[in-house]
Amino acid sequence: MAAASGVARSRFVVVAGSRFVVVGGGIAGVTCAEKLAMDFPSEDIFLVTASPVIKAVTNFKQVSKTLEEFDVEEQPSSLLEQRYPNIKVIHSAVKQLKSDEHKIFTEDGREYTYEKLCLCAGAKPKLIFEGNPYVLGIRDTDSAQAFQKNLARAERIVVVGNGGIALELVYEIEGCEVIWAIKDKAIGNTFFDAGAAEFLIPKLTAEKQETPIECKRTKYTMEGSEKKERAAAASDKLGSALGPDWHEGLQLRGTKEFSHKIHIEILCEVKKIHSQQEFIQLQQTSLAFPKKGKNVEPEEVLWPVYVELTNGKIYGCNFIVSATGVVPNVKPFLDSNNFAIGEDGGLKVDKHMHTSLPDIYAAGDICTAAWEPSPVWHQMRLWTQARQMGWYAAKCMAADASGESIDQDFCFELFAHVTKFFNYKVVVLGKFNAQGLGLDHELMLRCTKGQEYVKVVMQNGRMMGAVLIGETDLEETFENLILNQMDLSAYGEDLLNPDIDIEDYFD
């Protein structure tokens, strides 16, 4: 017993301690470390990360009260250390946390002490049939490249899930048949309602893809990363999450000559996945790619794998993409640490980004916002929120360290996200899908086919949320109307009347 514990102790070397230690080289961790480095120029800030490259926010611009514009670069960590000489990046994964001793232990056998720690280790894809070699998830550079390689040899794939990744994939993939299996009635349930889905659908059947629109608020690049480091990233199992426009550098093309070929199976899930051999033994029939949405033809061709849906249909394919959400990456930190965990599996944080354990904070995809939120804010695991939380967590750590109290940052007053789907600019504000409002709300719509889709969510004459697809230029006005909760009953449908310049109305 004594010998065993002696061996265990000698495996770790105390390298150093720092007042502030941040874990994770994604947007949340890097932003947190940068803010601490700025506020404490004479302290060393340790950034411990499993990934060989880090994610840096560049060209940040606050374009309105809550909407932000910034680029994200995947960079070698040396660039971060050049910008902030008091940041020391440690490349190793944390394998254990001893919160009662204020220590973390890394995979390379070192231990570090901290006074205040911020955990920003992100999330992992929540895969269906995890472990099946034909099921792929997309999270980081490594998994995106593996997907691209498999797609280049594929004639047909099945995409499961109906959120951000699935929406991007089905639009971007060319030269490959795509069976898109969704649990819901309409596409894009995490961002859209059935009306918006209807507006977007024609883009999926368009034969030719158009030139990508300039996305005003987001850009994702890998500038500054050297080839050597990119290769290392490709073999990394714990890379940071990809972000907007991640697919632009990748050719997402199968073996065929056509552009889009998508069939959507609604209101179903995957019941079973059969290997080719299992399928042969089953003596069942699989279906050919449906023509004009109808599944009449059985298929004779043999495929590497078969997907049986809960609606009874079976499709053969080359592989399956599980774009079915994420689970916070909390595992390395749980052993012997009694963290309060949210329903979604994240580390619960209070309004000061503090977890349930002393001196430990969390930010980004790993955490679950457990404070009483503003009526028009909610958590979504997004790039923007990772940056906001990382920045604010650093402010909270600094305030706690100096015994000050601070108010919550304004960004948590209103949920605001700008992105791009199907080559349209998409802005979602507040309770854009009437989340949590029950039946007590009204919707107002304005739609010009192929051009714009505007939806506002109203409750008791007040605007609670909005979805803006296309170049509507309404985001700032609507942002103000949601924030100031003005009674808009008197304006009725004029609120969305295209002949009235509502900006003038409310200025």
Ligand SMILES: Cc1cc2nc3c(=O)[nH]c(=O)nc-3n(C[C@H](O)[C@H](O)[C@H](O)COP(=O)(O)OP(=O)(O)OC[C@H]3O[C@@H](n4cnc5c(N)ncnc54)[C@H](O)[C@@H]3O)c2cc1C
């Ligand atoms: C394909 C894809 C597309 C996306 N598109 C968008 C988009 O268009 N817009 C948007 O807003 N959001 C998008 N997101 C979501 C967004 O990328 C994430 O919400 C955000 O990047 C999360 O940042 P993070 O810093 O919390 O986590 P991550 O970026 O996951 O970073 C976690 C970091 O922790 C490190 N780490 C993990 N475990 C350990 C450990 N044990 N020890 C040390 N380090 C560890 C990792 O190496 C990594 O550096 C997308 C996500 C994906 C997967």
Ligand SMILES: NC(=O)C1=CN([C@@H]2O[C@H](COP(=O)(O)OP(=O)(O)OC[C@H]3O[C@@H](n4cnc5c(N)ncnc54)[C@H](O)[C@@H]3O)[C@@H](O)[C@H]2O)C=CC1
């Ligand atoms: N443009 C953007 O803003 C983008 C944001 N992202 C973010 O990246 C993260 C990962 O993206 P996604 O994986 O798309 O997650 P997501 O949370 O956006 O969507 C998950 C989808 O999977 C479905 N689902 C869950 N379990 C399922 C099951 N067992 N069977 C079938 N369907 C199931 C859900 O109904 C939902 O439609 C998310 O946080 C997302 O917000 C991703 C891509 C683009």
